[in-house]
Amino acid sequence: MVKVSIVVTKRSRKSIATSTPVILLLSLLLGLVASYTLIWTFSKLDPISFFSTFYQTLISYTGLLEPLLFLTILGTAISIAFYGSFWNVGAEGQYVFGMLGAIYLVMFSPVSEVFLNGDSAANGVAKLLAVISGGLLGLLWSLIPGALKAYTRVSEVPVMLLMNYIAYSISDYLTAGPWKGRYTYGYIRTDMIPESSRLTVISGLEVLRYEVVIATIAVFAIAYLLIEYTRLGLEIKVLGSNPVALKSSGRNEKKTIILVSAISGFIAGLAGALRLLGYDYRLLYNIGDGKTGFYGYTAILVAWLSFKDLRFVIPSAIIVSALSSFGYRMQMFLKELLPPGVSAFAFSQIFIGTTLVVYSLARITKEYSVKLVVRE
Amino acid sequence: MFFPSRQSFLRVVDVTKRFPGVLALDSVTLELYLSEIHSILGENGSGKSTLAKVIAGIYVPDRGYIEILGKPMKLLSPVDAVNYGIYYIPQNPNLVERLTVVENILIALKSYSAFARVSEVRSLIVEESQKIGSLIDPEAEVSELSYTQRQIVELVKASLLRARVLLVDEVTTYLPTSVREKFYSYLRKLKSENKIVLLITHKVSEAVDVADRITVMRSGRIVKTIEKAEFDVDYVRKLMFGENGYISEPPKNVLLKDLTTENRRAVVKLDRVWVISESRGYALKDIELSVKPGEILGVVGISGSGQRELAEVLVGLRSIRSGRYYVDGLDVTNRGPEAIRAAGIGFISETPLYHNLSGDLSLVENLALATYGKLFLPLKLLTAKTRELMEKYGIISTSPKTPVKVLSGGNIMRFTIARELEFAKKALIVLNPSRSLDEKFKWSFINTIKNISRSTDMSVIYISESLDEVLQVSDTVAVINGGRIVGVFSRESVEREVLEKLMVM
Numbered sequence: 001m002v003k004v005s006i007v008v009t010k011r012s013r014k015s016i017a018t019s020t021p022v023i024l025l026l027s028l029l030l031g032l033v034a035s036y037t038l039i040w041t042f043s044k045l046d047p048i049s050f051f052s053t054f055y056q057t058l059i060s061y062t063g064l065l066e067p068l069l070f071l072t073i074l075g076t077a078i079s080i081a082f083y084g085s086f087w088n089v090g091a092e093g094q095y096v097f098g099m100l101g102a103i104y105l106v107m108f109s110p111v112s113e114v115f116l117n118g119d120s121a122a123n124g125v126a127k128l129l130a131v132i133s134g135g136l137l138g139l140l141w142s143l144i145p146g147a148l149k150a151y152t153r154v155s156e157v158p159v160m161l162l163m164n165y166i167a168y169s170i171s172d173y174l175t176a177g178p179w180k181g182r183y184t185y186g187y188i189r190t191d192m193i194p195e196s197s198r199l200t201v202i203s204g205l206e207v208l209r210y211e212v213v214i215a216t217i218a219v220f221a222i223a224y225l226l227i228e229y230t231r232l233g234l235e236i237k238v239l240g241s242n243p244v245a246l247k248s249s250g251r252n253e254k255k256t257i258i259l260v261s262a263i264s265g266f267i268a269g270l271a272g273a274l275r276l277l278g279y280d281y282r283l284l285y286n287i288g289d290g291k292t293g294f295y296g297y298t299a300i301l302v303a304w305l306s307f308k309d310l311r312f313v314i315p316s317a318i319i320v321s322a323l324s325s326f327g328y329r330m331q332m333f334l335k336e337l338l339p340p341g342v343s344a345f346a347f348s349q350i351f352i353g354t355t356l357v358v359y360s361l362a363r364i365t366k367e368y369s370v371k372l373v374v375r376e
Numbered sequence: 377m378f379f380p381s382r383q384s385f386l387r388v389v390d391v392t393k394r395f396p397g398v399l400a401l402d403s404v405t406l407e408l409y410l411s412e413i414h415s416i417l418g419e420n421g422s423g424k425s426t427l428a429k430v431i432a433g434i435y436v437p438d439r440g441y442i443e444i445l446g447k448p449m450k451l452l453s454p455v456d457a458v459n460y461g462i463y464y465i466p467q468n469p470n471l472v473e474r475l476t477v478v479e480n481i482l483i484a485l486k487s488y489s490a491f492a493r494v495s496e497v498r499s500l501i502v503e504e505s506q507k508i509g510s511l512i513d514p515e516a517e518v519s520e521l522s523y524t525q526r527q528i529v530e531l532v533k534a535s536l537l538r539a540r541v542l543l544v545d546e547v548t549t550y551l552p553t554s555v556r557e558k559f560y561s562y563l564r565k566l567k568s569e570n571k572i573v574l575l576i577t578h579k580v581s582e583a584v585d586v587a588d589r590i591t592v593m594r595s596g597r598i599v600k601t602i603e604k605a606e607f608d609v610d611y612v613r614k615l616m617f618g619e620n621g622y623i624s625e626p627p628k629n630v631l632l633k634d635l636t637t638e639n640r641r642a643v644v645k646l647d648r649v650w651v652i653s654e655s656r657g658y659a660l661k662d663i664e665l666s667v668k669p670g671e672i673l674g675v676v677g678i679s680g681s682g683q684r685e686l687a688e689v690l691v692g693l694r695s696i697r698s699g700r701y702y703v704d705g706l707d708v709t710n711r712g713p714e715a716i717r718a719a720g721i722g723f724i725s726e727t728p729l730y731h732n733l734s735g736d737l738s739l740v741e742n743l744a745l746a747t748y749g750k751l752f753l754p755l756k757l758l759t760a761k762t763r764e765l766m767e768k769y770g771i772i773s774t775s776p777k778t779p780v781k782v783l784s785g786g787n788i789m790r791f792t793i794a795r796e797l798e799f800a801k802k803a804l805i806v807l808n809p810s811r812s813l814d815e816k817f818k819w820s821f822i823n824t825i826k827n828i829s830r831s832t833d834m835s836v837i838y839i840s841e842s843l844d845e846v847l848q849v850s851d852t853v854a855v856i857n858g859g860r861i862v863g864v865f866s867r868e869s870v871e872r873e874v875l876e877k878l879m880v881m
């Protein structure tokens with residue numbers, strides 16, 4: 001009898017084959033090949049048009065850049081929380097709260113005056129304040145599950161899933177009630193924020209905003225510094241790997257849980273504020289209907305794919321945003337080619353699925369070597 | 377020599393295993409006969425555990441193979457090895473803390489698809505654990521068991537799996553004399569049933585007492601395998617540590633401190649402390665202890681008498697039901713480890729990966745956790761300091777940035793000792809530190825804390841299951857039994873026999 005077994009051993013040496021860029025390319029490539037094979041069995045679509053669509057997605061990278069930036073910020077927020085075993089599935093709610101914080105400051109607070117008749121310097125400061133107030137609201141929203149976990153040991157996961165819905169409802173309540181706009185042609189939504197409060201479009205790359213690019217770089221760099229070089233970062237890592245050791249070395253576990261929830265929520269809130277000031281310009285009613293792009297949820301995938309390693313947040317965000325834009329393009333493209341009854345959506349899902357599986361496997365084989373052994 | 381009765385069962389053939397920067401096994405060849413107790417001796421980091429793990433299919437060797445009954449085998453996972461009747465009792469018991477003993481054993485039996493009827497297993501646990509050494513309550517939660525008791529649970533597991541080759545990694549270090557005798561006869565019984573015991577240990581005396589053959593390892597190589605006729609403690613020590621790198625005797629007692637004239641306030645004082653155990657009544661009952669500056673208080677007792685709980689109370693990890701705890705006259709009762717640590721009290725645990733360190737993080741980061749850096753970590757300084765400690769305490773690690781968990785058991789312990797000695801200023805709480813230390817390092821550690829306490833007035837509470845060590849290190853000896861302190865003596869005024877009696881009464 002032939003017996004095949006799979007042997008997993010921890011890798012003791014790293015090789016080029018398992019370096020990040022190789023893993024990225026490999027997973028995208030295999031995802032492409034798998035989904036093409038499947039499509040071919042149905043539609044005999046020629047490879048040229050298939051691969052050229054993909055190529056187009058890549059060179060029209062602009063569609064990719066915008067989700068990439070937001071997923072990087074949110075992925076960083078969640079990843080930091082993961083280091084401390086604080087399972088922040090509430091980034092979506094914190095992101096919405098970030099939007100609320102920003103629009104409040106810009107339209108309903110005393111600061112709103114500045115945007116109507118301030119000079120550009122005053123505007124700049126006020127914008128910064130709006131972004132920070134978004135961050136602070138995200139922080140507050142995240143502090144609730146953080147404090148509950150620290151003081152009552154209630155698991156943060158169900159609490160935050162619930163709080164995401166509450167955040168949607170609060171936003172809808174404000175949009176339909178106190179913050180309802182006057183110039184909305186009968187739609188339920190807030191008015192647009194004044195031009196002077198919007199973020200700066202980069203000319204030539206209209207999908208981008210200067211402030212968002214700068215914020216993404218700053219958030220990632222500061223997060224990296226925090227995790228690698230500061231005492232707080234160290235304590236967050238110990239909290240996540242051995243909380244007993246954290247306590248017995250005289251550190252305050254509760255304080256660390258609260259801090260990690262606050263930091264994570266602040267960053268997610270920043271992302272929401274940047275979104276509102278840079279792209280959305282107003283709040284829409286029924287925000288939970290996909291009007292957030294579900295970035296807060298998608299970013300969980302980004303953080304998960306980076307496996308508690310901050311350096312992998314960016315490649316993971318690249319993968320996830322490339323997948324969503326290509327999947328979207330392929331759907332439109334395949335609609336005409338596929339026989340009736342076969343869903344284009346399914347194919348884009350297969351592509352996304354295959355790529356993610358390969359990427360995860362490759363990340364695992366970076367740490368472990370897997371051998372197939374056949375014996376008689 | 378000719379041994380007609382000998383029948384080879386398992387052979388390790390030319391096995392090499394390399395970890396980053398360390399050659400853990402270097403062309404090791406070893407033959408095990410049916411019906412023998414074979415001891416592996418070697419200092420910390422010499423490759424003992426790695427060898428056992430290769431035999432148990434936990435590590436796949438880089439080169440070489442295992443032969444069973446003359447046939448080369450590929451042992452690619454522990455399940456493979458268990459199918460051949462090979463079972464490894466790890467140095468660090470591998471049990472789920474939050475589950476009971478029965479539950480843990482059922483999980484193991486399931487994963488090797490052996491039978492599993494709860495009531496049957498429950499009574500087998502009672503039966504087997506008594507045979508092995510001491511009774512284990514099947515319904516006790518593992519988190520409440522002492523280290524030794526956890527190892528007995530592992531042994532019960534092996535016995536229920538009908539192991540033919542039992543690889544025992546440092547299990548016997550702390551068994552009290554009575555239990556040890558029982559355990560030895562258990563091993564001899566296994567031998568009479570034609571089984572093989574591979575006994576990994578640091579204790580030369582133990583190997584000489586119980587083994588049929590001894591294999592000595594140093595730096596991943598086999599120095600020599602010797603037969604019973606050649607057993608001689610000094611000779612074996614020489615093989616272990618090299619011609620002159622060994623200490624044949626424990627150090628002579630440094631002058632005892634005269635504590636009677638000291639009228640100083642106690643550094644650490646427990647005043648009628650009661651502590652709840654998770655499942656059964658009180659783990660500590662009415663504990664009165666106090667330690668003066670520079671005093672070394674030994675607390676000795678057999679496994680499971682409350683030592684672990686006592687250490688956790690002193691560190692602040694466990695809450696006090698009634699009574700008070702003072703550090704330097706300051707009431708720190710139930711104020712958590714923060715206040716206690718801030719007072720400069722260090723802690724060396726028998727399970728450093730549970731109590732002291734984060735295994736996933738590097739030596740540097742674990743040093744940082746307890747020492748320097750308020751806002752930013754001075755990584756350069758910390759790395760240099762780690763190197764210095766590695767040098768000073770003989771810690772073998774690929775680099776200061778290696779995750780702690782990949783070091784050998786003894787090296788992890790050495791690192792914990794190094795860090796805590798660096799940190800502690802006022803007092804040091806020590807719980808069974810020598811479990812995974814080789815003899816040479818153990819005595820040098822004991823000397824070090826004696827010298828420090830003499831020269832800096834640092835107090836030490838040395839909690840241990842080893843009476844030898846406690847007698848060697850202490851100014852004052854307290855005996856703990858069933859969660860109570862049943863006697864406190866000054867070291868010179870007490871006979872060993874008195875203490876032994878109190879420990880087991």
Ligand SMILES: Nc1ncnc2c1ncn2[C@@H]1O[C@H](COP(=O)(O)OP(=O)(O)OP(=O)(O)O)[C@@H](O)[C@H]1O
Nearest residue numbers: 395400420421422423424425426782783784785786
């Ligand atoms: N998984 C691993 N990864 C990297 N290095 C390892 C690993 N396991 C062991 N080593 C190294 O290999 C060497 C031998 O380790 P091993 O655990 O076999 O020693 P040992 O003889 O059991 O020592 P001790 O008495 O301290 O338990 C040590 O230097 C150790 O740091």
Ligand SMILES: [Mg+2]
Nearest residue numbers: 425467784785
């Ligand atoms: Mg070992």
